[in-house]
Amino acid sequence: MRQPPVNRIARDAIKAWKITAAFFVGILWLLTIGIAVMTSMYSFSFWYMLIGAVVSGLSTYLFVFLFPKIRWRRWRYEVFEQEIYIQHGILIVSRTLVPMIRVQHVDTKQGPVLKKFKLASVTISTAATTHEIPALLEEDASDLRDRISALARVDEDDV
Template sequence: MRQPPVHTIAEDAIKAWKITAGIFVAILWFAAIAATVLTFIFDWPVWIIAIAIVISAISTYFFVFLLPVLRWRRWRYEVFEQEIYIQHGILIVSRTLVPMIRVQHVDTQQGPILKKYKLASVTISTAATTHEIPALLEEDASELRDRISALARVDEDDV
């Protein structure tokens, strides 16, 4: 069996993912507050408040505190001359090999949260799908994009 890839993504990815999850969980908390207000206005049962708060608290712990750390630990990648090896997943670990000959183009992406931490994601497009290596340092993402692009070009010339 093949050894796992050796390169990891930037540790600041955890912070960026926590902020992103926090934004979505905040929406859930607003829904819980709305359920509380509606419970008092329409004289609904009190257990609706309890369920809304419990679901919000569990979601906050899971999506903001636990999931980003587990996700960061599992993300690995490695670039070889003939292929790109990507491994990710928490419960189900996906190991993907992308042949260089199939790479059509490579991009870097950076949203406002990634930009705050000087991170960028590399997306690798093939005819079938797009693969992403998230949250690399900006310099590493640029170098990786250029390296994959050069290796993909060399493979096309060899054919």
């Protein structure tokens, strides 16, 4: 079996993922509070409020505190002359090889949360799908994008 890739994404990815997850879990908590208000106003069953609170609490623990750390530990990548090797996953670890000859274009993208931590993601597009290497330092993402682009161009010339 092939060795896992050696390059890691930036450690600040954990903070960025926690903030993003907290935003979505906050919406879930607002819905739970709405259910609590409806329960008290219209004499709904207490169980609706309890189930909402348990689901919201469990979601907060999993998506804000546990999964970002595991996700960071599992995310690795490596760029070779002929292929890009990507490993990611939380419960199921996926290992993907993207042949350079299949790369059509490479982009970097940066949302507001990534921008706050000076991070960017690299997306690698093939005819079939798009692969992403998330949360790299801005300089590393730019260098990686340029390197992949140069290697993909060389492969096209070789064909």
